[in-house]
Amino acid sequence: MSGLLQSITPVDQDSNPDYIEYEFKPGLKELLVDSVPISKTLSVLDTVSEFVADHLGLSVKDFEARLLTPATASNDGLEEKIRPFAHLKAQVLGRLGGEYARLAEQLLKNEELVEDTNSTEDANSEDNRTAPSISEIPTPDHPSSQDYLQFLEQVLQATVDSKGNPKVVYPLLEANLNKLDDNFLDILQTWASDRFSELEPETTEAIARVIGEFSSLIRDFPLGNKASNMEIAIAGYQTIITVFTRESKSETWATIQNNLGNAYRDRIRGERALNLEKAIAQYQLALSVYTKQNFPIQWAGTQNNLGNAYRDRIRGERALNLERAIEAYQLALSVRTKSDFPYHWAQTQNNLGLAYRNRIRDDRALNLELAIEAYQRALSVYTKSNFPYDWAQTQNNLGIAYRNRIRSDRALNLERAIEAYQLALSVYTKSDFPIDWARTQNNLGIAYRNRIRDNRALNLELAIEAYQLALSVYTKSDFPIDWARTQNNLGNAYLYRIYQDRADNLENAIAAYQQALTVRTKSDFPINWAVTQNNLGIAYRYRIRGDRQENLKQAIVAYQLALEVHTKEANPIECLRTSRNLRHLHFKQGNWQTAIDAYQQAIAALQLSRSWAMNDQRRQEIMAEAIAVYQKLVQAYINIEQSDKAIETVERSKDRNLVELLTNRDLYPKGNVPQEIITELDRLRREIPW
Incomplete structure (x- = not known):
């Protein structure tokens, strides 16, 4: 079975092979179904139906009728043999959406009668597609299939006539938002498949190019349902890749692969981690054709896009993904120079700034300076007028970097951040750029929440106001990721709010964090999930209402959940922050052994942070924090009367200080010391572990 299938029925030497049920291993079936055009999926189902019907001694017509007939209508024993195929067909059709999803629902209802149970496949899972019904008596809310077809032909013609001009195509899309759904997707694929099968190759290629151009337009269309728009774009690209193969049109094939990568990177439906893996795979396919030597411009563009995917990647080590992103951007900049390609040079500089801003390795303060420099380089080309x-x-991005900046005056940095956000909002209006306006409002809220100057209580009110403005655009249904991020931030503002009742504010904070966690799941957004779990732990730690001990237990659970992701290997900085919250809580409660475990975890995170630090100043800062951790660890050992461990920890701390002294690059032996001794000292310093 090549490792793709697994048995779901017991198998022994007496088992009849004809009645052993198999299923794909988790995730494989969904990946395969999503990657195949609907016409081919239906063709495979028809072929399998013929085989199963023949095997059961039924005509295809009778077999299909039995699939749609409740089990109670017959008791000849065939249901048990038909049921596995009915279940499989329902799962496949359910993923195709539109009328197929409704047929799948009927199949599953019939299966309920066979099983005599209320359990069914979850029709509301994130990756299942749903669509309003197609009505042959059209109404404004329920267009007919002819309405969809007419709109499809109209929008493709507009794409041709305008040469893909958004100013022409987007008003047409805006006037037909009610048709941008999964029914439109189905009709696009069916219409294209029919045309491709009956027209000459040259005409087929011409139509395919128009569909590709339209797919890029709908991908970037700012209105309507973003999730549906992305699915239409993906379906369009997948449809035309059957026309432009690597063998026949390699350059066009590579362009489609790159565009598919962009669509998967921004996709809302499906598992976020898997979508990003698909994006990376598509970019790498494109790069198998786009070489720097033969297609330098396209190669650089795809490297830039690959950097974006690695920057957002969930799977793999976060620190390594960001290093790969930086590497990809720097490769892109080897072609995208300011003199030859000023716009694209600025675009990649902006992206490089994003990667440095989030970078885990090396010195955090330096990374933020590199981010600011990259943004400022981008702004030397990106002017407000041009x-x-x-x-x-x-x-907006520069504002984020100033907000997080470590060097220079903290209060001044936050003022610069607020100024940058307000400049962005002079272009990003709610009417013209609602999504970007909401994003910047969210960021402005963060800056006001952390602001040092002016009245603290008023700043927090301004933060709450900004978050609520953002949420007027960011709804859970249309922008689940951004909605969850803003809910998390709103929770932070309520957590520290000064005005109004403190107990109410903490309840509002907990409610906001819990809302965020309905989207920020460990499987889809592990890093963000851990951040919100940490914040939820803080809120429960200070909660006034409810039982105090129960609140503290909830806080500990939340911190421990966060540390499942915030490990010292994956992100020592966040590990240190969360373990600090946990160990302080344990210490105050007198839970000495669990406090000791948390302190030891913090020391391990500090050790790794130090190994990544690039200069002596940062290493000294880490040592200063480590001393405080060692002191608390010693106190905890003393409190449980483990004096030997306390003394061992003191000696260990002294050893660390000695090692730090030895690794100080400014200290060298005095007097007339041979150069080879100094060289050997430098070598040994580099090899000293911490």
């Missing part, structure tokens, strides 16, 4: 949208986007 590139207002890109200028606003980079101002």
